[in-house]
Amino acid sequence: MRLLPLACALALGLSSAASAAAPASPPAAKVPGSEAIASKTLANGLKIVVWPDHDIPNANYYTFYKVGSRNEHAGITGLAHFFEHMMFNGTTRRKPGEFDRTMEAAGGSNNASTSNDLTIYTDWFPSSALETIFDLEGDRMANLAFVPEVVESERGVVYSERRSSVDNDSMGTLMEQMQATAYVAHPYQIPTIGWPSDIEHWKSDDLKQFFKTYYAPNNAVLVVAGDVEPAQVFAMADKYLAALPRQPEPTPITTVEPEQLGERRLVVERADAQSPIVAYAFHSGIGAGSKDYPTLELLTTILAEGESSRLNQRLVEKEQAAVEAGAFAEAGFDPGLLWVYAMLPPGGDMAKAETLLDDELAKIARDGVTAAELDKARNLKLSEFWRGMATINGKARALGTAEVFEGDYRKAFDEPAAFETVTAAQVQALAAKILRTQNRTTGLLKPVAAPAANKAPAANNKEGAR
Amino acid sequence: MSRLRFVLAALAAFAFGSASAAPASNQNVKLPDYQTVQLDNGATLLLTPRKDVPMVAATVLVRGGSLADPAGKEGTADLLAEMLSKGAGERDALAFAQAVDGAGGSLNFGSSAEAISASAQFLSKDTGLMLSLLADALLRPKMDPAEFDKLRKHAIDGIAAAKDSDPRRLIGQYSGGWLFRGHPYGRPASGDETSLATIALTDLQAFRGQQMGGDRLIVSIAGDFDPAAVTAQVKQAFGGWAKAQGALPQATAKAKETGRRVLLVDKPGATQTYFSLVNVGSQRDDAARAAQDLVQTAFGGRFTSMLNTELRVKSGLTYGASSQIQRPRLPGAAAITSFTKTDSTKAAIDLAIATLDRLHKDGLDAATLQSAKNYIAGQFAPGMETAPQLAGAIAWLTLYGDGRDYIDGYLGQVAAATPEQVAAARAVFPASQDLVIVAIGDAAKIRGVMKGYGPLTEMKLTDPRFSP
Numbered sequence: 001m002r003l004l005p006l007a008c009a010l011a012l013g014l015s016s017a018a019s020a021a022a023p024a025s026p027p028a029a030k031v032p033g034s035e036a037i038a039s040k041t042l043a044n045g046l047k048i049v050v051w052p053d054h055d056i057p058n059a060n061y062y063t064f065y066k067v068g069s070r071n072e073h074a075g076i077t078g079l080a081h082f083f084e085h086m087m088f089n090g091t092t093r094r095k096p097g098e099f100d101r102t103m104e105a106a107g108g109s110n111n112a113s114t115s116n117d118l119t120i121y122t123d124w125f126p127s128s129a130l131e132t133i134f135d136l137e138g139d140r141m142a143n144l145a146f147v148p149e150v151v152e153s154e155r156g157v158v159y160s161e162r163r164s165s166v167d168n169d170s171m172g173t174l175m176e177q178m179q180a181t182a183y184v185a186h187p188y189q190i191p192t193i194g195w196p197s198d199i200e201h202w203k204s205d206d207l208k209q210f211f212k213t214y215y216a217p218n219n220a221v222l223v224v225a226g227d228v229e230p231a232q233v234f235a236m237a238d239k240y241l242a243a244l245p246r247q248p249e250p251t252p253i254t255t256v257e258p259e260q261l262g263e264r265r266l267v268v269e270r271a272d273a274q275s276p277i278v279a280y281a282f283h284s285g286i287g288a289g290s291k292d293y294p295t296l297e298l299l300t301t302i303l304a305e306g307e308s309s310r311l312n313q314r315l316v317e318k319e320q321a322a323v324e325a326g327a328f329a330e331a332g333f334d335p336g337l338l339w340v341y342a343m344l345p346p347g348g349d350m351a352k353a354e355t356l357l358d359d360e361l362a363k364i365a366r367d368g369v370t371a372a373e374l375d376k377a378r379n380l381k382l383s384e385f386w387r388g389m390a391t392i393n394g395k396a397r398a399l400g401t402a403e404v405f406e407g408d409y410r411k412a413f414d415e416p417a418a419f420e421t422v423t424a425a426q427v428q429a430l431a432a433k434i435l436r437t438q439n440r441t442t443g444l445l446k447p448v449a450a451p452a453a454n455k456a457p458a459a460n461n462k463e464g465a466r
Numbered sequence: 467m468s469r470l471r472f473v474l475a476a477l478a479a480f481a482f483g484s485a486s487a488a489p490a491s492n493q494n495v496k497l498p499d500y501q502t503v504q505l506d507n508g509a510t511l512l513l514t515p516r517k518d519v520p521m522v523a524a525t526v527l528v529r530g531g532s533l534a535d536p537a538g539k540e541g542t543a544d545l546l547a548e549m550l551s552k553g554a555g556e557r558d559a560l561a562f563a564q565a566v567d568g569a570g571g572s573l574n575f576g577s578s579a580e581a582i583s584a585s586a587q588f589l590s591k592d593t594g595l596m597l598s599l600l601a602d603a604l605l606r607p608k609m610d611p612a613e614f615d616k617l618r619k620h621a622i623d624g625i626a627a628a629k630d631s632d633p634r635r636l637i638g639q640y641s642g643g644w645l646f647r648g649h650p651y652g653r654p655a656s657g658d659e660t661s662l663a664t665i666a667l668t669d670l671q672a673f674r675g676q677q678m679g680g681d682r683l684i685v686s687i688a689g690d691f692d693p694a695a696v697t698a699q700v701k702q703a704f705g706g707w708a709k710a711q712g713a714l715p716q717a718t719a720k721a722k723e724t725g726r727r728v729l730l731v732d733k734p735g736a737t738q739t740y741f742s743l744v745n746v747g748s749q750r751d752d753a754a755r756a757a758q759d760l761v762q763t764a765f766g767g768r769f770t771s772m773l774n775t776e777l778r779v780k781s782g783l784t785y786g787a788s789s790q791i792q793r794p795r796l797p798g799a800a801a802i803t804s805f806t807k808t809d810s811t812k813a814a815i816d817l818a819i820a821t822l823d824r825l826h827k828d829g830l831d832a833a834t835l836q837s838a839k840n841y842i843a844g845q846f847a848p849g850m851e852t853a854p855q856l857a858g859a860i861a862w863l864t865l866y867g868d869g870r871d872y873i874d875g876y877l878g879q880v881a882a883a884t885p886e887q888v889a890a891a892r893a894v895f896p897a898s899q900d901l902v903i904v905a906i907g908d909a910a911k912i913r914g915v916m917k918g919y920g921p922l923t924e925m926k927l928t929d930p931r932f933s934p
Contacts, residue, residue, distance in 0.1 A: 032518065055518065056847040057495070097779055100770045105837035107844020109768065126844040156782030156807075163738040164785065164805060170630040272735040274928060275627045306567035308560060317559070320616060323623045345623035372568070379570030383589050386519040390852045450734055 028413035031389050037399070038230035039409065042237060044246045045218025049399050049409045050233045051225040053392050059226030061123040061133050062396045063141075064404045066221075067214035068117040069192040070253055070333065076206050078194010081114040082158055083210055087121065088112075089150045091143040096150045099136055106132040116188050117332035118404060124393070127227035131236060138240030141220075144211055146204050155199060162193045170273050170445050171343070178443040181264050182281045182337055186257040216247035221403045225396040253334070257283065264441040269448045275323070277445035278353045279341035282434050288331040288405035294418040295426045296329050299434075300338065301377040302369050302427065303327040303360075308376070314360050315342050321353050333405065338434055350444055361435040368428035378419045385415050495847045496874040500688075500860055503697055505705050508681030512860050513696065514688035516853060522593050522689035523853035525861040526584040526600060529684075530677035532577045532655035533715035539665050541657015543577035543677070545617060546670040547584075550575050552613040555602030559613050562599070569595055575603070577655055579794055581865055582678065587854055590690045594699060600685075601703035604678070614667045622662050629927050633733065633740045633906045636927075637803055641742035641904040643933035644729045645799055650717040652933065659930035676712030680704060686861035689853035719796045722746045724900050726920030729934065732909035733927040739811040739907030740803075743818060745896035747800025750793045750866055756879035757891035762791050763838040764830050765821075765895065766802060776821045777804050783814045791894060795866065800894050808908055812915045815905075819898045826897060829889050842880050 039049045068080050088110075090096035103110055108125030123133050166172040176191045183189035193199075213219075222241075224233050260283055286296050304311050304327035311325035322342040330336035340361065342353045388394035402412035503511040535542045551566075551573060553559040566573045569592035575584045584603070588596040628636060639654060646652030657665070685700055723745050748758055759767075766773040766789025777787035783806045792798035802822065806814035830838070849855060850873070863872055903919050905912065906927060916922055925934045 056851050058844070058847045097770070097775070101837070104768055104770050104841045105833075107840040109841070109845055124845070124848060126847070129844065153780070153782035157778055157785050160738065160783070160806060161785040163807065164632050164634055167737045168733075169632045172632070270630075270735075272733055272927075273630045275623070275630050307563035308567045313560065316620070317616065320619065323620060323627050343627050345619075346626045372564075376564070376568045376570075379589065380567060381570075383521060383570035383572075383587070386521050386589070387587070390519045390521070391848070392851070393848070 028410070029385065029416045031413060034413065036230075037409070038234075040234050040237070042217065042242050044242065044244055045216075046220055046222060046237070046241055046244075047403065048222045048224070048234065048237050049403060050228065050230040051223070051392075051395050051399060052227075052229055053225060053395065054227050056392070057127055057227050058392065059125060059127045059130060059224060059228050060392050060396045061125070061137065062223040062225075062400050063121040063137065064221040064223070064400045065119045065121070065215060066117070066219050066404060067119050067250075068115050068332075069190045070116050070187045071214065071250065072187060072190050075198060076202060076210075077190045077198040078158070078192070079198075079202055079206060079210055080119055080214075081192050081194060082154070082199070082202060083207065084112045084114045084119050084121075085154050085158060086146065086151070086207060087140055087144065087215075089154060090145045090147050091139050092145050093139050093143055096147055099140065102132065103129075103136060108133060114192050115332065116192060116330070116336075120400070130228060130232070134236040134240040138244070141215060141217065141241070142244050144215070146207050148204065151202075151204060151207070155202075158193070159196070159199055162196070162199065166191070166193060170270060170275070170277060171341075173270070174268050174277055174279060174443050174445045175339075177266055177268055178279060178281045178441050179337070181266050181443075182283065182441040183257055186255050186334060187253065188257070188334065188336065212247060213250050217241065217244045218246045219250060221400055223396045223400040223403070223409075225399070226392040257335070260439050263437050265444070266441070267444045267446055269446050271448055271450040273445065273447040274346040276344040276348050276350050276447060277341060277443075278344065278350050278357065279339065279443045279445075280357065281337040281339050281441045281443070282436075282439050283335065284329055284331065284338045284434050285335045286329070286331055287333060287335050290331070290335075292430060293331055294415070295422050295430050296331065296338070297381060298374065298377045298419060298422050299364075299427050299430055300327045300329050301380055302373050303340070303364065305377070305380050310360055310364065311340070311342075311357070315353065315356050319352075319356055321348065321356055325357075346447075350446070354442075361431070365428065365432040365435050369424050371424065374422070374424050374427065381419050382416050495850060495877060497850065497860065497870050498856065501693065503700075505680070505701060507705060507707055508709070509683040509685065509704050509707065510864055511697065511700050512684070512686040512864060513693045514686070514853075514856050514860060515691060515693055516688060516856070517690045518853075520590040520690050521853065522588055522590050522596065522687065522691050523857045524584070524586045524596065524600065525686045525854075525857040526586075526604070527581040527684040527861050527865050528583075528604070528678050529581055529682040529865060530710070530714060531579050531581040532653070533579050533650050533717060534673065534677045534712075535653065536669065538661060539669055540653045540661040541621065541655070542665055542669050542673050543582055544656050545621060545662070545665060546673050547575040547577045547582045548617055548621075549609060549614060549670055550584075550603040550607045552617060553608035553610050554599070555606045557602070558608065559610070562602075565595065565599060571596065573599065579651065579655060585854065585858065593691050593696065597696070597699045597703055604683075605704070605707055609667060609671060611667055614670070618662055618665060621657065622659050625659055633736070633738075634805065637740045637742050637904065637906060638801070639932050640729065640731055640906065641744045641801060641902070642799060644727075644904050645723065645744045645746070645902045646720060647933055649720045650715070651720065651794070651796070651798065654932050658932050675710075677710055679710030680707030681709040683707065684861050684864050686857045686864070688857035688860070717796055719749075720746055722896065722900065723902055726899065726901050726903065728903045728905070728916050728920045728922045730909055730913060730916045730922060730924045731904065731906040731927050732924060733906055734908055734910070736808065736906070736908045738805050738807050739814075739905050739912055740805040741811070741815055741818075741903065741905040742801050742803045743815075743822070743901045743903055744799045744801040745900055745902060746797045747791050747894045748793050749797045750795050751868070752793065754887065754891045754894070755793070756876065757883045757887040758791060758894040759842060760835060760838045760880065760883055760888050761825075761830070761891045761894060762789060763841055764834050765789050765825050768841055772821050772825060773802060773804070773818065776817050777806075777814060781813075781817065783810050783817065787818065789895065800896070802895075808911050811905070811907065811912045812918070815903075815915075815919065819901075822895060822898050825895065826892055829892065832885070835885065835888060839880055839883070843877050846877055
């Protein structure tokens with residue numbers, strides 16, 4: 001049993017893309033069946049990748065749209081995520097709800113997720129339903145409708161999602177505030193779920209403009225993995241997707257976050273909390289396609305993965321200053337944050353936790369890592385790679401992630417080799433470059449006495465307006 | 467198999483667009499062949515070789531589990547399970563963790579009601595190491611006092627941290643305790659802040675002697691390994707483990723509750739109310755399992771379910787509403803759960819109750835029943851895809867004494883379930899006048915609403931127990 005918060009794990013999202021090939025890199029991993037992968041790009045720009053795998057009589061259909069909260073601005077924050085919901089809510093051919101009813105009646109299920117960078121739609125279904133899925137997906141890419149009553153109802157759904165994952169969760173609240181502080185210019189400062197006042201004020205026209213711009217075949221990658229044949233999938237794509245018109249390329253995001261010039265600190269006070277949290281967000285300077293990405297992954301693995309990791313051993317096991325300590329890096333189209341955190345027991349000493357974190361981070365930058373640690377981290381990453389390759393779902397995700405972030409699905413197989421080429425000196429140099437006080441936002445979640453009874457939390461004040 | 471599948475696929479495509487499309491084609495999903503080896507000391511070894519990726523998974527079960535926790539010392543089995551890997555054999559806690567991590571592995575110990583369990587996954591090249599680590603943990607744990615003190619404190623502090631996190635993860639803990647109060651199923655397997663504080667290392671040692679031994683051991687291994695070599699290693703490593711000294715814990719079934727009673731768990735300042743409506747439902751060997759699962763799917767088990775349609779899709783009251791059926795050896799909970807902003811608490815609970823009433827009054831129409839059959843069939847295979855899934859499924863089949871038909875025959879039963887059987891199976895969910903209700907929320911704002919549903923009991927989220 002581990003009754004520990006998982007906000008950080010949830011926030012990990014999409015971070016498994018491999019880097020560009022390192023110089024003189026060993027050959028890519030040989031995954032059984034990968035020789036059968038086929039791809040095709042339709043005339044309208046939609047890239048399609050198919051991995052036939054007949055282990056189980058099921059298939060997955062993944063659509064990666066290159067749009068996330070990175071493509072928003074003040075007034076429409078949270079719109080990409082809201083749009084994720086609206087893509088299920090009716091077309092000019094199908095009423096709201098019919099998409100799900102048709103898919104489930106054919107044995108399929110679905111979900112979707114939105115991050116800073118991407119919106120990913122996933123369908124899991126018996127391969128007998130393949131044509132149904134193509135018809136449904138082609139329809140909503142072409143003919144989405146925006147029924148005003150459904151837009152209003154869905155605002156309530158999204159707000160409820162926000163209350164659980166952010167407002168009523170200490171780590172969710174703290175991370176939102178820190179992300180908004182760590183970036184002063186780049187739209188990565190926007191919370192994917194959106195600010196409450198924006199959730200309340202999106203207009204139908206905002207949705208329509210967003211749809212036209214971003215939900216176009218040339219802004220998407222389709223991956224189908226499972227009990228299918230490429231020729232069968234390509235024929236379906238020709239029938240259901242090829243006629244969709246290409247749209248003008250979206251305006252590129254050109255803002256580069258300026259270098260941070262000193263530590264930023266913030267305190268979040270919560271009256272209903274028992275356990276303090278100390279967290280750091282460092283600018284890594286590394287995006288998912290960077291050649292340094294594998295080094296960043298190994299650095300965070302050494303810091304935080306497994307019971308024997310540095311942060312767990314120091315803060316949880318040796319000093320017993322934290323219930324949980326961890327680290328993870330976000331990397332998308334643009335450079336992301338490296339998060340480090342310690343969740344404290346009730347009454348825990350935040351200053352002590354901060355000192356211990358500082359000491360561990362300074363140590364790795366000053367003294368580097370051992371050969372055994374590097375080996376261990378590589379093995380952990382290797383087994384993570386193979387776990388992904390054990391399911392059709394993991395295969396689809398790996399191919400799509402490599403395709404959108406690196407422009408080539410084949411790079412999914414470079415990952416183990418890329419980790420092999422990273423040296424201890426590179427890990428140390430990267431630690432020294434990133435893990436500096438001047439380069440970080442420090443966030444403290446501080447439990448405080450309850451406020452007067454008539455003072456409601458901020459997120460609740462607006463709810464009556466909807 | 468594949469020829470039949472494609473025939474069915476063609477039929478389904480032909481009927482495309484109709485609500486009565488042919489059933490999905492997965493009704494021949496079966497467990498792979500696996501080998502059973504009985505050791506002389508009573509241990510069972512289950513081997514399922516498959517070579518899709520170079521990894522090996524193991525599920526290890528030791529019969530007994532949290533039902534054997536002494537009264538007032540809930541969490542004993544769970545703490546013991548976690549202690550097993552805090553140093554074992556020649557390795558101290560750090561060296562043990564380094565060995566697991568160094569092999570790119572994962573190894574998690576825990577306890578459920580009926581078994582102490584370990585689930586492990588390693589790279590194939592380290593299979594020998596994996597087995598020796600498991601054997602050390604089970605047979606030669608160091609049970610170091612300093613490690614125990616840390617673990618117990620960590621477990622207690624972890625509960626407080628969980629209470630500061632998304633309450634969706636806690637509602638089941640409270641509703642299980644409130645439904646099964648006074649019954650062994652109502653005792654928290656992970657313990658609570660009070661019971662954990664009373665447990666000493668000697669309690670763990672006593673539990674280990676009474677409840678753990680070779681005669682209660684099930685080792686299920688799936689993945690890319692050499693069966694002959696693994697069999698020899700397991701026999702060598704576990705064959706000498708002596709029998710457990712105590713009797714297996716016993717429990718009797720709890721009857722369904724009649725009437726209503728309400729527990730309100732106060733989380734001051736919460737912007738949302740998290741609620742659960744529960745009663746006693748079904749058990750592992752329930753003959754109506756397939757028919758109940760069809761009801762569960764249509765009522766609250768998928769996105770278009772009655773509950774999610776009413777509470778989320780039509781009204782926007784919540785991000786999610788669902789139902790669940792737990793099936794332990796004796797009847798477990800059947801539950802409805804959802805959450806909504808504080809000022810719509812009454813609207814959401816009323817709507818959940820009205821939807822429950824509609825299930826009992828109207829039942830499922832033919833199109834919905836066929837859709838549910840297709841849905842279950844279509845979603846079944848991905849649960850049997852990986853080595854950890856197979857190792858786990860086969861281990862638990864063995865623990866409960868079920869034959870492989872429990873899985874291999876399941877989709878056939880789903881397909882064959884008659885409308886009459888499905889109508890009768892609605893009884894797995896209670897009538898709305900017989901509900902045990904739990905809400906986590908801001909008591910100052912929802913106390914009046916909750917009183918309206920039945921006799922009210924209150925506690926605080928920060929109280930050190932999961933039941934009043």
